[in-house]
Amino acid sequence: MNxxxxxxxxNFIPPVQKPTxxxxxxxxxxxxxxxxxxxxxxLDKSPIRPIFPxxxxxxxxxxxxxxxxxxxxxxxxxxxFNQNRGMPQMRxxxxxxxxxxxxxxxWLTCFEEALKPLEKEISEESLQSFWNYINVFxxxxxxxxx
Ligand code: HEM
Numbered sequence: 431m432n433x434x435x436x437x438x439x440x441n442f443i444p445p446v447q448k449p450t451x452x453x454x455x456x457x458x459x460x461x462x463x464x465x466x467x468x469x470x471x472x473l474d475k476s477p478i479r480p481i482f483p484x485x486x487x488x489x490x491x492x493x494x495x496x497x498x499x500x501x502x503x504x505x506x507x508x509x510x511f512n513q514n515r516g517m518p519q520m521r522x523x524x525x526x527x528x529x530x531x532x533x534x535x536x537w538l539t540c541f542e543e544a545l546k547p548l549e550k551e552i553s554e555e556s557l558q559s560f561w562n563y564i565n566v567f568x569x570x571x572x573x574x575x576x
Contacts, residue, residue: 470494
């Protein structure tokens, strides 16, 4: 697995490619929900915790499941996010939160930690495809300098 992080100021940002549908087939919906629970547990203890409006760990876990709805959908599953929250418009939804290049690094570092347990459960190809997606797409969430 290659968890390298693409520089946010790269001259060329490759087009975002959705994760392979095999990722969802191999991990399953519950696996994606568990993945997002691990991500938000890590974010809850991370230096970027103050960016998140959740007032306690329970609210972080609720936010994790909203995000899981999105990731299940983007991985080719049911349109839970559209049904519950409307169109994704991720850049717009992140606009109220100051996301710096450094915040992205913390976010991706937590995601790497959350993905590690899947290494022994699913194919490297699927895992790499998921990482490539968040690696590139996260560049577009940066909205604040410094
Ligand atoms: C670059 C680093 C990122 C940071 C620091 C970040 C941070 C945040 C924050 C602060 C929220 C608001 C949580 C809340 O309202 O409780 C949020 C929501 C969300 N983020 Fe991110 N995010 C990042 C990248 C991404 C990426 C790349 C994706 C998708 C591929 C994503 C998907 C989501 C989703 C689905 C939500 C929920 C939106 C909703 O409440 O309707 N985030 N994120």
